[in-house]
Amino acid sequence: MSASADAALPDAEALLAALAERMAGAVARDAAFVGIYSGGAWLAERLAEMLPGEHPLGFVDVAYYRDDFKRKGLKANTKRTELPFDVEGASIVLVDDVLYTGRSVRAAINELFDFGRPDRVELAVLVDRGGRELPIEATYAGARLAVARDLSIVLARGEGGTLSLGVEPA
Amino acid sequence: MTARAATAPPPPPGARPRHPQLNAEGKLTHLLTLEGLPAEAIEGILDAAEPFVSIGEREVKKVPLLRGKTIFNLFFESSTRTRTTFEIAAKRLSADVVNLNIGVSSTSKGETLLDTIDNLCAMNADVFVVRHGQSGAPHLIARHLVATGRHHVHVINAGDGRHAHPSQGLLDLYTIRHYKRDFRALSVVIVGDVLHSRVARSLIHGLTTLGAPDVRVVGPATLLPPFVESLGVRPFHDMRAGLDGCDVVVMLRLQSERMRGALLPSSGEYFKHYGLTAEKLARAKPDAIVMHPGPMNRGVEIDSPVADGERSVILPQVTFGIAVRMAVMSTIAGN
Numbered sequence: 001m002s003a004s005a006d007a008a009l010p011d012a013e014a015l016l017a018a019l020a021e022r023m024a025g026a027v028a029r030d031a032a033f034v035g036i037y038s039g040g041a042w043l044a045e046r047l048a049e050m051l052p053g054e055h056p057l058g059f060v061d062v063a064y065y066r067d068d069f070k071r072k073g074l075k076a077n078t079k080r081t082e083l084p085f086d087v088e089g090a091s092i093v094l095v096d097d098v099l100y101t102g103r104s105v106r107a108a109i110n111e112l113f114d115f116g117r118p119d120r121v122e123l124a125v126l127v128d129r130g131g132r133e134l135p136i137e138a139t140y141a142g143a144r145l146a147v148a149r150d151l152s153i154v155l156a157r158g159e160g161g162t163l164s165l166g167v168e169p170a
Numbered sequence: 171m172t173a174r175a176a177t178a179p180p181p182p183p184g185a186r187p188r189h190p191q192l193n194a195e196g197k198l199t200h201l202l203t204l205e206g207l208p209a210e211a212i213e214g215i216l217d218a219a220e221p222f223v224s225i226g227e228r229e230v231k232k233v234p235l236l237r238g239k240t241i242f243n244l245f246f247e248s249s250t251r252t253r254t255t256f257e258i259a260a261k262r263l264s265a266d267v268v269n270l271n272i273g274v275s276s277t278s279k280g281e282t283l284l285d286t287i288d289n290l291c292a293m294n295a296d297v298f299v300v301r302h303g304q305s306g307a308p309h310l311i312a313r314h315l316v317a318t319g320r321h322h323v324h325v326i327n328a329g330d331g332r333h334a335h336p337s338q339g340l341l342d343l344y345t346i347r348h349y350k351r352d353f354r355a356l357s358v359v360i361v362g363d364v365l366h367s368r369v370a371r372s373l374i375h376g377l378t379t380l381g382a383p384d385v386r387v388v389g390p391a392t393l394l395p396p397f398v399e400s401l402g403v404r405p406f407h408d409m410r411a412g413l414d415g416c417d418v419v420v421m422l423r424l425q426s427e428r429m430r431g432a433l434l435p436s437s438g439e440y441f442k443h444y445g446l447t448a449e450k451l452a453r454a455k456p457d458a459i460v461m462h463p464g465p466m467n468r469g470v471e472i473d474s475p476v477a478d479g480e481r482s483v484i485l486p487q488v489t490f491g492i493a494v495r496m497a498v499m500s501t502i503a504g505n
Contacts, residue, residue, distance in 0.1 A: 074504040080223075110234070115228065
């Protein structure tokens with residue numbers, strides 16, 4: 001991890017505030033927020049507190065729906081997918097930290113539909129870094145960033161719950 | 171250590187001895203036995219099983235992880251529960267499952283085991299789940315697959331002779347961990363027909379690998395293997411003394427179909443001394459759990475009020491068994 005690359009990254013808390021502002025008024029007051037583990041789960045929790053209305057919370061781990069099992073095998077530390085509300089007919093906002101190829105979002109949408117037929121699925125991300133390999137776009141994004149292909153953007157949660165962005169070699 | 175370890179050929183100098191279940195990268199590619207399997211590999215499967223439990227609670231009890239894989243259940247010995255739970259596990263992973271009761275098909279026409287395997291490989295098998303009356307049959311198949319360069323085909327031992335039943339051992343370990351959390355403080359007692367029990371052998375290896383400090387076996391001298399202490403367990407012939415202060419009681423089925431000669435006077439006599447009753451269970455800790463791999467012989471090794479009582483976790487074992495087998499299949503198929 002290089003300090004100069006970190007310095008170029010925006011503050012995650014400021015991006016979250018910008019994202020919440022874009023979503024306020026546009027998102028249904030009863031929309032469920034479903035975070036994709038792990039970064040998206042932290043963001044979904046925060047957004048449910050920040051935005052007006054009653055937002056049921058859910059979490060998905062897309063490990064069983066990924067398209068790279070053949071190359072990478074079973075992912076370690078997979079978490080339980082928890083959707084403690086009726087997906088059938090729900091208005092859902094999928095939440096993720098970084099939107100890149102779109103493959104995780106594809107997997108998450110497939111998983112949602114194994115629980116029912118939502119009325120509407122939107123996508124909120126903290127960072128859209130371009131580089132899509134599938135026809136998937138964010139409904140709401142905190143910021144759009146250009147990042148070198150050999151780097152991953154990683155969201156971290158520190159003591160007290162403060163979010164921050166860093167980069168790692170891909 | 172055991173006598174076997176002393177007679178095993180020494181590894182070439184500098185070479186790290188490789189377990190036959192592990193591939194060149196040291197990852198689990200077959201599940202043949204828990205003996206000698208590193209603690210990390212066992213814990214990896216127990217951890218992987220945890221989120222699979224919730225798949226069974228969904229409306230659509232299926233994930234697409236092994237879509238397009240073909241899994242052959244090869245049962246040379248009869249089994250209902252193990253075969254069914256492997257089949258459900260494979261189907262919940264979206265694999266295609268083919269059940270073969272070999273006892274009544276090819277081998278009765280004279281085909282050898284490895285010819286059967288070659289034929290099924292020609293049908294593009296990905297995983298074999300094998301139960302066989304002969305100890306070592308799954309090893310033989312795994313070695314054959316390696317020798318013929320079929321590194322993408324995997325074997326799971328679903329019980330071989332008196333040797334091992336590793337997926338049962340793993341589901342027992344999962345159940346114990348679910349209720350008791352930390353193995354390093356536990357007293358676990360295995361009661362009954364340890365001599366004929368591959369379930370007991372697999373569980374003992376798993377428990378000692380994960381650091382359980384006190385593993386005991388209880389049974390009449392005729393049903394405990396000679397030198398059972400060499401497995402790292404303490405033998406008891408008196409059940410009450412054996413259960414004293416324990417956290418987990420694992421009852422074994424009296425396997426009358428495997429018994430030759432007069433090992434026991436009668437099943438009534440057996441129940442009197444080694445059947446688990448509420449009175450005998452009172453010697454265990456108040457929060458001790460009662461397990462049984464099934465099928466149970468009520469009134470032989472376990473009394474109905476105990477089998478159906480609040481400390482019995484016999485039915486959760488079955489549910490966890492599906493998740494553990496999903497974890498085994500997806501771990502080996504991905505390595």
